[in-house]
Amino acid sequence: MVHVLFQTESHYPVSRKKIKEAIxxxxxxxxxxxxxxxxxxxxxxxxxxxxKKYRHVDKTTDVLSFALNDSAQFSKAQFIESPDDVxxxxxxxISFPQARLMAISENKLIDDxxxxxxLHGLDHLMGKHHE
Numbered sequence: 001m002v003h004v005l006f007q008t009e010s011h012y013p014v015s016r017k018k019i020k021e022a023i024x025x026x027x028x029x030x031x032x033x034x035x036x037x038x039x040x041x042x043x044x045x046x047x048x049x050x051x052k053k054y055r056h057v058d059k060t061t062d063v064l065s066f067a068l069n070d071s072a073q074f075s076k077a078q079f080i081e082s083p084d085d086v087x088x089x090x091x092x093x094i095s096f097p098q099a100r101l102m103a104i105s106e107n108k109l110i111d112d113x114x115x116x117x118x119l120h121g122l123d124h125l126m127g128k129h130h131e
Contacts, residue, residue, distance in 0.1 A: 004037050019115055023119070033085060037090070041114070042095060043095070043097060044060040050064055051064065063120055064093045065090060065093075068090045090125045092121035094114055
């Protein structure tokens, strides 16, 4: 079973159900044991702080992923075993203001953009990275 832990700053209206369902659907044929992913929806100030601290880029961004294991150090799909046998992939952090700007510029619903960003972040947690 896939568990999606979800946290959002209270003033950001998002469809938790739609985002959770998209992540569960994306993982359902890729993981074969209990798996956990965390999703946080934050503001630009928090995103800029995280981006500066972990990527040394002093500006906001749309999505950040923090894998619990660095796939560059391990062979594909090798993760540290947890005592409770739950595969914890890591954290996905999404900037609501950046998602809103993307939704406006692409004439899309904000929840659809957040789902896209969450799945992009999930790809990173699963070891897919762009150049």
